Amino acid sequence: MLALRLLTGVPLAIAAIWFVLTQQSDSILYALIIIAAIAGWEWAGLAKARTVAVRITFALVLSMTLWSISQLDLSLLVKLQFITTLFWLAVVVYLARVTSIAKQSGLSGVKLVLGLIAVIPAMIAMWMVHRFNPEWLLFGMSMVWVADIGAYFAGRKFGKNKLAVVLSPGKTREGFYGALLLTLVYSFAASVFYFKLDATAVVLTLLMTLVLTVLSVAGDLFESFLKRSAGVKDSGKILPGHGGVLDRIDSLTATMSLFAVSTIYIYNLDMFLV
DSSP, X not given: OHHHHHHHHHHHHHHHHHHHHHSOHHHHHHHHHHHHHHHHHXXXXXXXXXXXXXXXXXXXXXXXXXXXXXXXXXXXXXHHHHHHHHHHHHHHHHHHTOOOOOOOOSOOHHHHHHHXXXXXXXXXXHHHHHHHOHHHHHHHHHHHHHHHHHHHHHHXXXXXXXXXXXXXXXXXXXXXXXXXXHHHHXXXXXXXXXXXOOHHHHHHHHHHHHHHHHHHHHHHHHHHHHHHHHTOSOSOSSBTTTBSHHHHHHHXXXXXXXXXXXXXXXHTOSTTOO
């Protein structure tokens, strides 16, 4: 299973790195619209849409809404990221209180709305940060990847205490601590030696990293919650060893709004008007 995940994940990561670093922000936006459409198809499945027509419609609604919102004034987009960050912090609190998951029988309109809230602001945040600095966007994305790596290996080596047994029995507290430690080390090294931030910016980046790691895990658990209520193992089958697109971007959906908002303060930007 690990070998299959690597065979799929490594080429995807290389392609993402190349695309983020070499393409213009308009191209990034178009790519994100395509990703949003695929995510919309999968999310409609998690919402128990039983017909192809409903799933295609939701995919189109998600991608068209993303395009429409991207045309708004940047100051409004920043406010959207603030609100979305609060939403994900509320999700963390909600998930911490979940003791059981009810099985869903029919199409859930609430889940469809949650799909709009989860996917669109994250895609917009990635596009916004790319407009500021492609390398900084890659830094934010790679922190999520590093958190996944830290959680996987620490969990396998030391995992004993369940983190959220109702939501995801395989996740452990030791895995979470491994994710936290590795992302902090990575964030510190990148901030100091690559981006050469001043002391204040480094401290702010590390504080952001702490919360970002928590949200990264929450994004994963939130999708697990949705999948368990829908009675499915993966959001899709498009990525061998990984499942669907949502299975790969679940942590990004929960972290990118915070990352965009934090960037404003770390760099003292004026509403990203750069």
